[in-house]
Amino acid sequence: DTAVSQTPKYLVTQMGNDKSIKCEQNLGHDTMYWYKQDSKKFLKIMFSYNNKELIINETVPNRFSPKSPDKAHLNLHINSLELGDSAVYFCASSPTYEQPQHFGDGTRLSIL
C-alpha cells in the first residue's frame, strides 16, 4: 500500500501548456506539501496545506496553484509551462508541521 502516491511519474510536455500533478496520501495526515527539486538537487518547499490553511512560498510564480479537494489530496496545477519548470516535483505529508514527512516518489517534469 503506497502511503503517498503521485501521478504521473513522468510528464513531458510543450512550453506554454497547462498541466496537473495529482497527489494522494492514505496516512491520515493533516498536512500536505509540494516541493520542487531542480537539476542542482536543491529541494525547495513550494506549498503546504493544513486544515484549509494554505501557505505559499513567496518565490513560487502564481502560474503554480495547489488544489485540495479533501484532506487526503493536494494536486498541483501549472499554467503556461516554461523551460525553467523542468524539475522533479515531490508531494509529501506529515501529521503536523513539526513532524517528519513522508514523500511520494516524484513526478519528473520535462518541458520541450
Next chain:
Amino acid sequence: RKEVEQDPGPFNVPEGATVAFNCTYSNSASQSFFWYRQDCRKEPKLLMSVYSSGNEDGRFTAQLNRASQYISLLIRDSKLSDSATYLCVVNGGSSASKIIFGSGTRLSIRP
C-alpha cells in the same frame, strides 16, 4: 549566511569506515531537526529525527548542538548500501514556511 548549510561532499570512504557530517543552521529558534537520505532518482526518506539529548539508531547517531547551531550525523561501520545523499532538515516553527532542507551531502562507500 544560508539558513541551512551542509558540506556537499562527495565523501568517498571505504566500507567499514566511520563518517560524520555536520549541518549548520541560522535560526536559533529552530524547533525540530531531521536527517533524510535520498538515493539517486528517488524520493527523500526519513533516516532519523534528532533529539536534544542525541539519539542512536543502530549504526547511526544524531547529535544536536544548540549553542553552536548545528546537527550532526555519524555513521559507523559503513556499508555499501549507505551510499546516498544525506539531507538535513531544520524546522524553525509551527509553519511550513519555516521548514528548510539542506542541499545535501553526497556519500559514496567504496568496497
